Amino acid sequence: MADSASVPMLKHKDLLEIATLSREEIQLILHTADSLKDVARHPIKKLPTLRGRTMVNLFYETSTRTRTSFELAAVRLSADVVNIDVGISSVKKGESLLDTARTLEAMSVDFIVMRHAASGAPHTLARNLHASVINAGDGQHEHPTQALLDCYTVREKLGGIAGKTITLFGDLLHSRVARSNLLAFTKLGAKVRFCGPPTLCPREFEQLGAEVHHDVKTALAGSDVIYVLRLQFERHRLGLLPSVRAYTQQYGISTDRVKLAKPGALVMHPGPMNRGVEISHEVADAPQSVIVDQVANGVPIRMAVLYLLESGRTARAASPPVPAPMGAAA
Ligand code: ASP
Numbered sequence: 001m002a003d004s005a006s007v008p009m010l011k012h013k014d015l016l017e018i019a020t021l022s023r024e025e026i027q028l029i030l031h032t033a034d035s036l037k038d039v040a041r042h043p044i045k046k047l048p049t050l051r052g053r054t055m056v057n058l059f060y061e062t063s064t065r066t067r068t069s070f071e072l073a074a075v076r077l078s079a080d081v082v083n084i085d086v087g088i089s090s091v092k093k094g095e096s097l098l099d100t101a102r103t104l105e106a107m108s109v110d111f112i113v114m115r116h117a118a119s120g121a122p123h124t125l126a127r128n129l130h131a132s133v134i135n136a137g138d139g140q141h142e143h144p145t146q147a148l149l150d151c152y153t154v155r156e157k158l159g160g161i162a163g164k165t166i167t168l169f170g171d172l173l174h175s176r177v178a179r180s181n182l183l184a185f186t187k188l189g190a191k192v193r194f195c196g197p198p199t200l201c202p203r204e205f206e207q208l209g210a211e212v213h214h215d216v217k218t219a220l221a222g223s224d225v226i227y228v229l230r231l232q233f234e235r236h237r238l239g240l241l242p243s244v245r246a247y248t249q250q251y252g253i254s255t256d257r258v259k260l261a262k263p264g265a266l267v268m269h270p271g272p273m274n275r276g277v278e279i280s281h282e283v284a285d286a287p288q289s290v291i292v293d294q295v296a297n298g299v300p301i302r303m304a305v306l307y308l309l310e311s312g313r314t315a316r317a318a319s320p321p322v323p324a325p326m327g328a329a330a
Contacts, residue, residue, distance in 0.1 A: 009311035014126040014133040017142040018183040030152050032304035050079035055111040057083045066136050070113045073302035101125045132309045147180035149301040153294050162189030167219050170229035170278045172201045177270045195219035199240045220260035227268045228253050228279045254280045266290050
C-alpha cells in the first residue's frame with residue numbers, strides 16, 4: 001500500500017509474511033531497493049533515514065546471512081543495532097518469548113527482527129508490541145525477506161518475473177523459503193514448479209498454486225530458474241529419505257541436469273548449501289549461479305523494508321487515529 005500522495009511507505013506496522021502483501025507492495029519494495037542498492041558503492045555507505053532509531057536482532061535459530069544482512073541494512077540507514085544472543089540471555093532461564101520482547105520494548109526499541117522455530121511466533125509479538133516486527137524466518141511457515149531478495153535477483157538478471165518458469169527443488173516440505181517464494185513469484189506473474197521426492201514434495205502443494213513434479217527431467221524442461229533448497233536435516237523425521245546418497249542421485253542438481261533447463265537458466269540457493277548433496281560444487285560455482293548476488297541483494301531489500309516501514313510509522317505518528325465519539329458503537 002504505497003501512499004500515492006507523497007512519501008512511499010508500507011502501511012502495515014510489521015512485515016510478517018508475503019501472504020498478506022499485495023503485488024503492488026512487493027513491487028514498491030523492489031523499486032525502493034533499486035534506489036538503495038547504490039549506497040553500497042558510495043565511499044560513505046550511509047543514509048540518515050533511521051538516525052535515532054534502534055533495531056534489535058532476536059534470533060532463536062542460527063543464521064549467518066540474514067542476521068548480518070539486517071544488521072548491515074540498518075547500519076547503512078544510520079540506525080543503532082543490538083544483537084541479542086539468545087544462548088546467553090534470560091531465555092536460557094525460561095523467560096517467555098513475550099516477556100523477552102516486552103523487556104526489549106521497555107527500552108524503546110523501534111524494530112525487532114525475529115527468527116524462531118515456531119511458525120507464527122513473530123505474529124504473536126507483532127500483536128502485542130508497538131515496535132515493528134520483521135519476520136526473519138518462522139518455523140516452516142515463511143521467510144518474507146528471502147523471497148523479496150529472490151524476486152529482486154530474478155528481476156535484475158532476467159529483466160522481469162512475469163511469464164518466467166521458476167522451479168524449486170528439494171526439501172519443499174520443511175522450507176519456509178519455498179512457501180514465501182511460491183507466493184511472491186506467483187503474485188508477480190511467474191509459473192512456479194516444485195520438484196522432489198513425494199515425502200518432501202507432497203501433492204498438497206498444488207492447492208497453493210505450485211505445479212508438483214517428482215521427475216527432475218520434466219520439471220527442468222523450459223525452466224528459466226533452477227532454485228535449489230537445502231535438505232533441512234534438523235527438521236527431518238526418520239524415514240523421509242531412503243538415504244542422502246539416493247536423494248543426490250535422483251534429485252541433486254548437477255552440471256548435466258542444469259543442461260535440461262533453458263539455456264542460461266539461473267541457478268539459485270538461499271544458503272547455507274550442502275555442497276555435494278542437493279547441489280554439486282561445479283553448479284554452485286558455475287557462471288549461471290547467482291547465489292552470491294542473492295546475498296548481495298539481501299542488503300538493499302532489507303534497507304527498503306526498514307525504510308518503508310519507517311515511513312509508515314512516521315505517517316501514523318503524524319496523524320494518529322481519531323478517537324470514536326462517546327456513545328458510538330464499537
Ligand atoms: N536460510 C534459509 C532459512 O533460514 C534456508 C535454509 O536454512 O535452508 O530458511
